[in-house]
Amino acid sequence: MFKRSGIRNDTTAGWLFVSPVLVILGLFLFIPVIMAAWVSVSDWSGRGSPFSAGVNFIGAKNFSDLLVGQGLTQQDFGTAMRNNVYYVLLVVPLQTALSLWLAVMVNQAALKGKGFFRTAFYFPSVTSSVAITVLWLFLFSATGVVNKVLSYFSLNGPNWFQDPRGVLHIILQSFGVQPATGGARILGISGWEWFAGPSVAMSAFIIMAIFTTSGTFMLLFLAALQQLDGEVSEAASMDGAGAWSKFWFVTLPMVRPTLFTVITLGLIGTWQVFDQIYTGTQGGPSKTTLTPAYLSYQAAFQDQQWGQGSAIAFILFAIIVVMTIIQRSVSRERDVKPIKAAKKEVGS
């Protein structure tokens, strides 16, 4: 007969049960991270094991090359950072706003063909990003559909994916602002270059990112909207709220948890732009679509500088973590903290 023999046995059994997942996580997640951490402080060239005798510890050199190196490496990294900052600044708010707007639209009871619109908006999200990039290259080519449409309005469209000019630069120069030279350089990039804005080529990628991801986030918002109590919205109406104030003061606050999710996922996704760049422009024109993720790939797989590649990956990781923490603390501030729901009415 079996007999339960205390907590000790239960604990052993517990560890035994979770051991498969621990082994899998360790093997495919934890150990690779440790290895990457080692590689980022080594001069490993991708040949043989990173733990073999020929691989040397070189301290924080990979990091310092990137951050304070004063060389081409630092300049490339700075350029990639600048490109990606603009990408994030534009894509995250726009895709969040667009997806929320779409969700509100397709959530309306009065809308006919709801199913069709929901599917149509979600479709780009399930299509391979490579296919979409190829499509984008066609649409935004010098003689592509986009420029054709612009020509109907007597507008001369740029040669999108070949145009390295920064959008902010174009705007500033149209107001007669002259390019500034000199000044302090941050990450090897001059102040004027930092204010270039996304290049025309990058802008096409930005539009693409908004187009492809809005559908996914629309779905998240839609799920949140459908959780909302219809009576609350009606109560707001009875209180005299029109559509706009109802959205702003009732709907939006109630979908805030989803808003947080969408922004976080957006921040993580946009700091990891790789496949579009790899398929599309490979960093060009004039490195204006270079991103840290793509740079990391280039350093490791093309230039065999695996240490540097890993270092970029770790910097990216740090950026994403910091961003998420900031975003979390900002959005948490105004929450009403539930203390303890009074379960029973105390005689009043």
Next chain:
Amino acid sequence: MTDLAAAEKLLDNTTASGTLRLRGLTKEFGNGADKVVAVDAIDLDIEPGEFVTLLGPSGCGKTTTLRMIAGFEDPSGGQVTLDDVNMIDTPPNKRPMAMVFQSYALFPHLKVRDNVAYGLKIRRTPSAKLREEVDLALESMNLSALANRAPNQLSGGQQQRVALARAMVMKPRVLLFDEPLSNLDAKLRERMRIEIRTLQRHLGITSVYVTHDQAEAMSMSDRIVVMNGGRVEQAASPDIIYRQPASVFVADFIGRANFLDVEKETSTQQGRARVKVLGHSVDVPAHPDAPAAEDVVLLLRPESIRLKAVDTRAGGGLGGHEGRVLFSVFYGDHVEYEVETEHGTITAVVADPNVDAIHREGDDVEVSFNAERAWLLPRTRQPG
């Protein structure tokens, strides 16, 4: 309890209670073969300060009617007028009405105070006035101490008070209630009934209250509108609804009822008829349509039936006016009997029973009733 003085001060001279009229109000859902008429050409006049309850089983159209009054449903036909102004094309947020919902529908992200203040903010009420009125509304519902709580920190009853305060602070000309008490436990529900009724009567706000709970309707209303299948079966005061129901449906839906198949003998005078029941010829009050109706039934409420012990040794078994007790249930404050009679099984309720005098299962009893409490009505509703 509610603070009537504060409520009165809040609404002081600012609220003109509205006259609400429904004319041929109709709502159809679906098309063609799937078409369902939820509300079928309802006419109803609600006077200023009146408390009217729409009562009926689920699917009778009461909620749809309320939602058309509020503006959440577009009527397929007919009119809703408030003080002779047609409201049909006015969106809900522009109608001078307020509503209390079944789910309370508080804004979960706002504190109690901000929930109440929301409508006034939308109206751009100056902040000093806003603060004063919100304070009064909170005070009147005895919520001042909870002003800074979040809705999820309140009990159901407290949440419903906030919903009431939020409705009152808007000084509506019509106050709408959509089953506001059905999520509360029985004891609290009874107390809230009294509070809402006291407040409403005191302030004289025209109110339309939807419920499927007849006790709620009976205890609160000036007038009950019993609905069935999208139509009004009867609209009258609670005592008329109970004593003189317009149809078998109303009689059955409100309270408990025995329907006895009886033979109509003669119509004596207006509003009365002579029928043969339980072996006697009895003169009873009758529905105006009853004398002309082919088929009539006699409504006997269980509490108007009297039972008396029969001395079985005198012999006889089941006589013409006798019944046999099938079972009796003692509830403390009353005893309920099922009695087999020549008219079938009837239910009788005897209040404040004398324990020694309770009839037992199998006892033969003499069955009689208070003729003035009986009501003769046509079996089927007359068309038109």
